[in-house]
Amino acid sequence: MTVMQHIWIVLGVLFVLLNIAAGLIWVERRLLALWQDRLGPNRAGPLGILIVLADTLKLFFKEDWIPPFAEKRIFIFAPAIVVASVLLSFVIIPFAPHIVVADLNIGLLFFLAMSSLGVYSIVLGGWASNNKYALLGALRGASQMIAYEVFMGLSLMGVVMLTGSFNMGAIVEAQKDLWFIVTQPVGFLVFFIAGIAETHRLPFDIPEAESELIAGYHAEYSGMKFGMFFIGEYLGITLISAMMVALFFGGWLGPSFLPPLAWFALKTFFFIGIFILLRASLPRPRYDQLIEYGWKILLPVVLANLMITGAVALWMRGS
Amino acid sequence: MQLAPSILQVLQERFRDVAFHQQTTRDAIPTFWIPATNIVTVLQFLKTDSVHAYSFLYDLCGIDERNRTKHGYTQPSDFTVVYHLFSYKQNQFVRIKVALLGEYPSLPSIASLYKNANWYEREVYDMFGIRFDGHPHLQRILMPITWSGHPLRKEHPARATEIGPYQLMHDKLDAEQEALRFKPEEWGMQQESEDSDFMFLNIGPQHPGTHGVLRIILQLDGEDIIDAVPEIGFHHRGAEKMGERQSWHTYIPYTDRVDYLGGVMNNLAYLLAVEQLAGIEVPERVKVIRVMLCELFRIASHLVWLGTFAQDVGQLSPVFYMFTDREKIFDIVEAICGGRMHPNWFRIGGVSQDLPKGWESLVRYFVAYFPPKLKEYNNMVMRNSIFKARTKGIGAYTRDEAIEWGVTGAGLRACGMNWDFRKQRPYSGYEFFDFDIPVAHNGDCYDRAVVRLEEMRQSLRIVEQCLNNMPDGNYKADHPLSTPPLKKYTMRDIETLITHFLNVTWGPVIPPGEAMSCIEATKGANSYYLVSDGSTSAYRVRIRTPSFPHMQMVPYISRGYTVADLLSILGSVDFVLADIDR
Structure with missing residues (x-):
């Protein structure tokens, strides 16, 4: 691959991702409306898709207000972290054969490291806002992310054992005969739950729980700084969906009447849809219930999954 | 109507030195006038008496009697405080009235007798200026603390045109803002316990979870509610x-x-x-x-x-x-x-x-x-x-x-x-x-x-x-x-x-x-x-x-739960702010 090709891939991925993140504003609102017997945004452009443009423009032109009581530098810095860390995670995602920004041999570990960084955004943003609601949101966010990070990592180790590699491309290739969803259903479920918690989407939107904390850690944010959190959230959904596809649903693999990239995109959008459907249907557990659920149920389950996978892998190798 | 004489007899039997005056009303609820000094003992008897068991303080309100034109319907009185009690056992109301004389009279509080009397007495104080001796925290409840006058008194104007135009200048704005500041000491709240500092979280009047203009101030230890003070009256329209x-x-x-x-x-x-x-x-x-x-x-x-x-x-x-x-x-x-x-x-x-x-x-x-x-x-x-x-x-x-x-x-x-x-x-x-x-x-x-x-x-x-x-x-x-x-x-x-x-x-x-x-x-x-x-x-x-009364109970039932639970509680109580503030 030439340098130019590389640059094109990087730019292409960046372009597509940011557009998807913005486009999800429309997708989410239309889908929610569909499921809630409403119309949703349907005025601007065909099917209302230009709402994306309107929303973005609005965010750009809003007064970029920094509360006088906030810790100014950290307040500005915090929203950037979430977008940066999620975008960096996309580096290792194999969208199709040879379409990957950096084919790292520690790909999965890099993803886990980057998603851990995202929590700084919430904690610092909430703390720098110097607002009680934001602080409560930040506290909740920190404990939730720390708890769910553990299961997220552990839930993926089964896949790693079966593949024998942390490289994302190798993991996808290993699913040529059988998707890992068949051999690792428990791993998938735990990863999915941890993924929702990581992106703090309903039902696990506890750091920003609207009816309790108004907007939680980003209560004081407005304008494009708020937009960053917003985009970070949609990028996060896309990231987790893409990871689920790559790790458990065969990535770009699929019947040959569609190109690999299309398969990957289709599967990813399916999971994005699931995320939105969850938001439309489930209530929000309480913060301590969520943490308890994580440590008392998910952790034993994921450890058992790991042991059984390990045992089976050893047995298969032995025979 | 058969019950009315009997309860009067019982009361007269029990309190021989108290003068009970019976009044007939259109709704046939037994109605008695009693002197202010006896209110606590009589209500205590009615509440705890096992036969009558008027365990429910249904309502407590005041009446400004000074502009009455038709006489013969009341005892001589400038202000009347009316207690409506209800007995679930008897399925019967009783109405106790206390006649008060003077411009700003007072009478003993029954806040220690009925839990829900607290807010009702504050309301009567707020609306009429009648003081309740022994009330734990007799403060305005519906009107702003800075309000002058007591709206339900007959001399208080009812229309905006009867008072001067309302102006909110900077100094007045600051004073009003300051009056809204929550001071935990006034409510007997601690700022800290032995091992933690408490956070006072102001929920509302603008908050998506309060279903209207309700303000609740929470005393929090982490996310656990130590105490709560609802502040109502933002929806009061007289x-x-x-x-x-x-x-x-x-x-x-x-x-x-x-x-x-x-x-x-x-x-x-x-x-x-x-x-x-x-x-x-x-x-x-x-x-x-x-x-x-x-x-x-x-x-x-x-x-x-x-x-x-x-x-x-x-x-x-x-x-x-x-x-x-x-x-x-x-x-x-x-x-x-x-x-x-x-x-x-x-x-x-x-x-x-x-x-x-x-x-x-x-x-x-x-x-x-x-x-x-x-x-x-x-x-x-x-x-x-x-x-x-x-x-x-x-x-x-x-x-x-x-x-x-x-x-x-x-x-x-x-x-x-x-x-x-x-x-x-x-x-x-x-x-x-x-x-x-x-x-x-x-x-x-x-x-x-x-x-x-x-x-x-x-x-x-x-x-x-x-x-x-x-x-x-x-x-x-x-x-x-x-x-x-x-x-x-x-x-x-x-x-x-x-x-x-x-x-x-x-x-x-x-x-x-x-x-x-x-x-x-x-x-x-x-x-x-x-x-x-x-x-x-x-x-x-x-x-x-x-x-x-439902809103009055919210602090009592939310102590020890978390902020998230408070929202469940508020949702389940099903209140309407206009129904609280009127």
């Missing part, structure tokens, strides 16, 4: 004061807006009292029409509650389905009344118009349409395990606590008390309907929801019975005080024409006396206690709303 200047007839639209989800149900509570005063017996058809619309509004109100309750615990979709169904009810209401949320459709002695042609098919459609929907909501919300985890065992109280705090309605039935004023003290013909009273036993947020969901089903049964058994007849009572009066003789003789003219221009003159209604409204027991001085408007309108 509905009681307006009753003293509107005619009996033109006050009806104001009642619509008290419990703004209850619609015509508020009209009913008011009109039952007016009709008692006027001595109007309404025709059967009127009763059934009224019941049908009230029950439709009960369903509509419960739908709003269930949707917002689900939203409070994070479920975003149900509220949209339920508002859609509520629209279907409003379609019926609109076809019948012309209005939607505030139809203002009941009249003294009847309703505004007869039912329109084709109303049966609208109601019949809804009666068939709604049951499967209810089942769906039950599956969607009540059977959701996260919803259960958020509401079961949260904000629980026992039956005794509920009575002590003055809880009525679904909140009372959720803790095992089989009590519904429609069944136990039927009004407007409820005794002829066949319906059940749902009861649950844990008294927590979930059980309150269970009760309300079943109530919708029962209300639908009542609506169906109204549909199938609508009697023929007139839609208004044939009585000179029915408003506007029937015009059948006006073109024949001049006397009825004059009466009709006066009745329409001035409004009806309701004979002097006093009466209290009591209905099972959407949120609990709703009452209008009306005092007439024989004029075209009421001398005193007292609105006893269910949400007021």
